[in-house]
Amino acid sequence: MGRPIREEDGAEEKGILFANGHIWKQHRRFSLKILRNLGLGRKSLEYQIQEEAKHLVDFFISKKGKPTNPSFPISHSVSNVISTMVFGHRFSDDDERFKELIAAVNFMFDFLPSFSRIAYDLFPRLMHLLPGPQQKAFFCMVQGHTFIKEEIRSHGKTRDPVDPQDYIDYYLDQIEKSKDDPISTFDEENLIHTVMDFFAAGTKTTSVTLLWALLYMTAYPNIQEQVQKEIQGVATPSHKFCYEDRKKLPYTNAVIHEIQRFAGGHRVCLGERLAKVELFIFFTSLLQTFKFQPPEGTKVNIEPVIGGMAIIPRPYEICAIPHEIYRGRNLLEAG
Numbered sequence: 001m002g003r004p005i006r007e008e009d010g011a012e013e014k015g016i017l018f019a020n021g022h023i024w025k026q027h028r029r030f031s032l033k034i035l036r037n038l039g040l041g042r043k044s045l046e047y048q049i050q051e052e053a054k055h056l057v058d059f060f061i062s063k064k065g066k067p068t069n070p071s072f073p074i075s076h077s078v079s080n081v082i083s084t085m086v087f088g089h090r091f092s093d094d095d096e097r098f099k100e101l102i103a104a105v106n107f108m109f110d111f112l113p114s115f116s117r118i119a120y121d122l123f124p125r126l127m128h129l130l131p132g133p134q135q136k137a138f139f140c141m142v143q144g145h146t147f148i149k150e151e152i153r154s155h156g157k158t159r160d161p162v163d164p165q166d167y168i169d170y171y172l173d174q175i176e177k178s179k180d181d182p183i184s185t186f187d188e189e190n191l192i193h194t195v196m197d198f199f200a201a202g203t204k205t206t207s208v209t210l211l212w213a214l215l216y217m218t219a220y221p222n223i224q225e226q227v228q229k230e231i232q233g234v235a236t237p238s239h240k241f242c243y244e245d246r247k248k249l250p251y252t253n254a255v256i257h258e259i260q261r262f263a264g265g266h267r268v269c270l271g272e273r274l275a276k277v278e279l280f281i282f283f284t285s286l287l288q289t290f291k292f293q294p295p296e297g298t299k300v301n302i303e304p305v306i307g308g309m310a311i312i313p314r315p316y317e318i319c320a321i322p323h324e325i326y327r328g329r330n331l332l333e334a335g
Helices: 021-037 043-062 071-086 096-111 115-122 124-129 133-158 167-177 188-202 204-219 221-234 243-248 250-262 272-289 323-334
Strands: 290-293 319-322
Touching (some): 021 167, 043 272, 043 319, 071 167, 071 188, 071 204, 071 272, 096 133, 096 204, 124 133, 133 188, 167 188, 188 204, 204 221, 204 272, 204 290, 221 250, 221 272, 221 290, 243 250, 243 272, 250 272, 272 290, 272 319, 319 323
16 A cells, blocks of 8 residues: 655554554454454444434435535544544534544545655655645644544543443553553554544545445436335335345345445455445435435536545535425326
8 A cells, every 4th residue: 555654754654554564463453353342243333323324314304405515424424433433422513623534534545546645655755845745645644643642632531441432442451451561562653543544444435435326326216216115115214224134125235235346346454344334324224215316407427536546426416305305296296
């Protein structure tokens, strides 16, 4: 993946995504264990995803069918799933600091495969001095790290060592337990980079896939109709979907898999299981509630943006029409 972007040249590789050897092994093993403790692969995590799916549904309801760019609300909801696991709480839609963190993660995701990033790999000291997108990348890293440091400070004041509630709590406990271990790599710097890695790996790809999902539903209304018929055939309007429901929804599940293949393929990483559950619950919750269609007088463009670490759709607006309203319109038109 190239040289990690650091605030200073020569900094040791930290975290998981850009680390290797002993640091990578210790942190990957520890993170897998803690994520399982926090509900990865269990019903408790699905409840958190269901809650975020409800917030996303409520957002679209508040727009009352008006054209809306779904990019930020989707990123916000997906990021809040990670936030709950890492920080122990979610952030409101109007939290400016969290918005800045999401924007920083999104910029870094797009910056990684850029020409400026390649130049940084080759000439890191020189690129620190020159103007260009890498300067914004440095700023985004500082911004993200500052946000995480503030959360760590808050946890240091309020956490209960006997009853850890989130990833930061568990990690701070591990620092204490291993402080006399000469080969331990658990320290605050690695914690900061690991949390940043969680957001980088655990939010952007899932958000992009959901953006493609809604765009394809507007581009292919016949497929959207088939998905909704299948959902309505097995679930009441108030049903909260869980990952186990995919066995009852083979057509819907196949559509999700096909969207993943256009959106850049499946991921094999710490968050693979989480991504599968998120995609299924978010997608079914949205299609259970809304008929998605393009704004009046516009054409759907499914040509992707070239470049970046994922195949990203061009910015678009969408109208989310609650099913009862959509059915009412059809009855009026038929009458």
